[in-house]
Amino acid sequence: MANRSKKVVISARIPPRLKAALDLASILEGQPIVKLLEALLEEGLNEIDAPNPFRGGQLDGSKLNFMTVFDAIWTEDEVLFRLRTWAAGPEFSSVKIWRRITSLIQSDYFKGDVDLFGDLNGYTQTWGGVPERYLINLDLIKEEWMLIDEYLSFLDKNTNLSPSYESFKKMLQSESVK
Known part of the structure; x- marks a missing residue:
């Protein structure tokens, strides 16, 4: 990376x-x-307003300064940053990507002890909440990042199919055995 x-x-x-x-x-x-x-x-x-993704689950339509939101989710860890961006809400990626990523990181397979948002780079004290707490196994996600990316690409190209991530992995394994 x-x-x-x-x-x-x-x-x-x-x-x-x-x-x-x-x-x-x-x-x-x-x-x-x-x-x-x-x-x-x-x-x-700094002139751009963004939907407030840290509303603690309430869709109140409030806005925050874009750079404030960005500074809250920014990290030099590219995988963690992309996950935070996607998990912040569909306004920051797309509804399709947001749904897919949230289903992935909510799955038991990727559950762990790393809080995806952490303290939002110090902003949690100010805002008092995040969209949802995601406790993830960041090491496993990083280990499988290329496969996750391949899975998301597969779903984009095959809109009529929607296998789970685990099914997708099994499908790839069975193909490599042949």
Whole structure:
């Protein structure tokens, strides 16, 4: 898995007008374009409102600042971050993915002692709750992550089929025996 603590490179096409504005703003602010872009991205992301996934099961329609939600679920552990994103609710992935992931992490097979959300990076004291407590076996999930990903892809490609994860594993094992 990639080291998520380092900076990543993104590529974006922008109109020449915005590029010229970035160049000029960089000079005006006395900082490199990259630093300016980071600040502008953060500022823009702070302007987005997101549904409150930490409402303790109540669908009250409340909103939180997107970056506050993001900071609550962020972790450098890519698997844990993706699980948190999916489990936060269908607004943060899709209804289909959310249903599939919640059924997986609620299954007895993946039950364990790691609290998926933990203390929400310190926000639990402020909000007082999470959508639902998921106690998972994170080591097992990481061990089977590629297979879980394959299972989700299989379900996407075969919309008329919906085997359980355990059935999917048995199906793959029986195919590999042949």
